[in-house]
Amino acid sequence: MRIESWVLELFFLPLAYLVLREARIVYGREKASIFLWGSILWTGIIENVAVMMGAYDYFAYANYYSFGGQLIHGYGGWVSWIFFVPLMVCLGWFFLSFPAFMVSIRLFGEKRNIWLKAACAGFILVSYDVFFDPLAVVNQWWRWTTPALYIHGVPISNWIGWFFILFFFAAVYERTVLQRKGFRWLSGIERLVFRTDTSDLTGMDIWRVGRVFYFRLAAYLPVFFVITLVLSTVTVALWNNKWGPYHSVFPPTPIHRQYSIAPKTTTPHQDLAPQPLQPEGPAQKGGQP
DSSP states (O other): OOOOHHHHHHHHHHHHHHHHHHHHHHHOHHHHHHHHHHHHHHHHHHHHHHHHTTSEESOTTTTTSSSHHHHSTTOOSOSSEETTEEHHHHHHHHHHHHHHHHHHHHHHOTTSOHHHHHHHHHHHHHHHHHHHHHHHHHTTSSEEOSOSOEETTEEHHHHHHHHHHHHHHHHHHIIIIISOBOOGGGHHHHHHHHSSOOSBOTTSOHHHHHHHHHHHHHHHHHHHHHHHHHHHHHHHHHHOOOOSOOOOSSOOOHHHHHTSSOOTTSOOOOSSOOOOOOOOOOOOGGGOO
C-alpha cells in the first residue's frame, strides 16, 4: 500500500511543531526561531538548485496522482511548495537536524571544536536518512533522476549532500548564535555589510545576530555546492550504476547526457517495476521450439 505525499505532510506538521517546542525550551524562543527559519532558507535554496540541476524531483505523482493530478496537470501531490520543493521537505529536515545537532552538543560538550561536533551531527542525520530515503522512493514521494552509485534505490550522493548540509549549518549556527563569535575569513566583508565588528557578537540584539547568521549561511553556500559537486562527480565517475534516460523535468545537464546511454556491457537501469517472466511455449516435435 502506497502512502501518498499529502498524508506525509499531515504527519510532518505535528512533528515539526513538537521539535520547535522542545527547541524553544532548550534555547529560548528567539534562538529556536532562528534555527527554524535558517533551516527553511538553507534547505529551500539547496533543494531547489538540486531539482533544477536534475538530481531529483517531487513530481513522481504528476498527472496520475489520486486526486490532485486529475485536477491540475503536472501536479506532484504535495500541498505546500517553495518553488519546486515541498515546504514539508524543509520542515522535515528541521525536525531531523535539530535532534542530531543537540545530540552532538551533548556528546562533545560546548567547549569542543565546532567542526568536530558538526561532523558528528552530520553523521547522525545521515543515519536517519539511510532508513527514511528508501521508504520515500518506494512510496514515490520523490524520484531520483541522476547518474550515481545507487544503494536501495538511493544515490550515495544524496547522503554526501545530507552530511554537508548539516555540517555547515550546525557549525555556523553554533559559532554565530550560541557562541556569538565570528569567522576570520568573513570579518572584512561583514564589517562592510553590518558596519560593525562581528568577531564578537556579545551584547548584540538577538534578531540582528540572526541576520548575521543568515548572511553567513549564504556565504557558505558556494562552499557547500563545490564540495558536494566534486565528491558526487567522483563517485559517478568511479561507481555509476544507473544509466539514462533519466526523465528529468528540467533540461539535462552535461553529466546527464554523458551517462544517458549505457555501454554495451552494461544493462541500462529502468525506472519501472520488474516485469513477470513470460512462460515458454511447449516444445515441438523433434526438439524444435
